[in-house]
Amino acid sequence: MQPHGIGALLDAEGSDKGLWYGGLYGVLLEPSREQIRCVVEIGIGTVIPEAAGSMFGIGNDNYRPGGSLRAWRDFLPNAAVHGVDVAADTQFTGEGRITTHLCNSTDTEQSAAMLRSIAPLVPDLVIDDGLHVEAGQIATLRNFFPALRPGGLYVVEDVLETAIPGILEALQTIDPECDFFVDRSWGECVAIIARKPTGQNKASRTRRPARWLEAHRQGLQAALAASKKRRRTMADIVRGSRRRLRYLIGN
Numbered sequence: 001m002q003p004h005g006i007g008a009l010l011d012a013e014g015s016d017k018g019l020w021y022g023g024l025y026g027v028l029l030e031p032s033r034e035q036i037r038c039v040v041e042i043g044i045g046t047v048i049p050e051a052a053g054s055m056f057g058i059g060n061d062n063y064r065p066g067g068s069l070r071a072w073r074d075f076l077p078n079a080a081v082h083g084v085d086v087a088a089d090t091q092f093t094g095e096g097r098i099t100t101h102l103c104n105s106t107d108t109e110q111s112a113a114m115l116r117s118i119a120p121l122v123p124d125l126v127i128d129d130g131l132h133v134e135a136g137q138i139a140t141l142r143n144f145f146p147a148l149r150p151g152g153l154y155v156v157e158d159v160l161e162t163a164i165p166g167i168l169e170a171l172q173t174i175d176p177e178c179d180f181f182v183d184r185s186w187g188e189c190v191a192i193i194a195r196k197p198t199g200q201n202k203a204s205r206t207r208r209p210a211r212w213l214e215a216h217r218q219g220l221q222a223a224l225a226a227s228k229k230r231r232r233t234m235a236d237i238v239r240g241s242r243r244r245l246r247y248l249i250g251n
């Protein structure tokens with residue numbers, strides 16, 4: 001039988017993203033997966049060993065560039081899936097609903113050109129799984145967050161604890177009205193999730209936390225309780241893969 005949950009789809013593609021973030025994405029996206037029309041993921045997954053953020057030695061043996069893009073395509077039945085990467089080996093054509101773009105997400109002009117190329121589509125979901133260093137995550141946020149449709153979601157994966165204040169500060173300057181949370185549900189693999197405001201219900205938002213945040217918090221707690229076995233600590237990551245640690249600290 002074909003896998004259908006996002007975690008299982010990512011696992012089947014050989015990406016490590018299912019292990020770290022499958023639970024988060026299941027809770028975040030399962031309820032709206034048929035409504036999502038456009039996903040942009042920064043970081044397609046080069047397998048060039050010496051490239052920054054390479055999947056070489058991290059993905060499973062069956063991993064090939066675009067593993068997570070194929071999982072999004074299969075999980076989000078109505079979405080166009082756009083991948084952005086700086087590495088040439090990540091570019092491919094001929095796979096339904098997937099388009100790859102050679103683009104440095106930290107470069108304002110290249111990012112704007114990429115976004116113009118997909119117009120009139122606007123992203124419902126942007127995932128930053130590219131350059132996992134604070135300055136790169138902030139530059140990418142500045143380039144892609146404003147392009148989200150109102151109500152759209154932006155996820156920054158693999159955020160270091162030390163990078164959280166800087167990223168949240170940048171988010172406040174980009175859009176002071178946006179909602180966000182920091183997800184630490186999956187051990188040391190921290191993510192920041194932000195939602196672009198819809199411009200509606202501002203008055204009620206000032207009186208109580210946004211409902212979507214509450215729902216996700218509760219969903220994440222339940223998902224976490226159901227899968228304690230998958231939770232890992234940094235010590236496990238170090239034991240499992242020194243490359244992974246280097247990658248987390250951005251070298």
Ligand SMILES: C[S@@+](CC[C@H](N)C(=O)[O-])C[C@H]1O[C@@H](n2cnc3c(N)ncnc32)[C@H](O)[C@@H]1O
Pocket residue numbers: 015016017041042043044045046051052053054055066067068069084085086087090103104105106129130131136
């Ligand atoms: C961890 S891999 C992505 C894995 C993929 N999302 C998956 O789960 O199958 C990170 C990718 O980010 C790319 N990358 C690094 N810096 C980037 C940048 N400034 N702009 C776009 N992509 C970048 C790397 O070339 C690498 O392919």
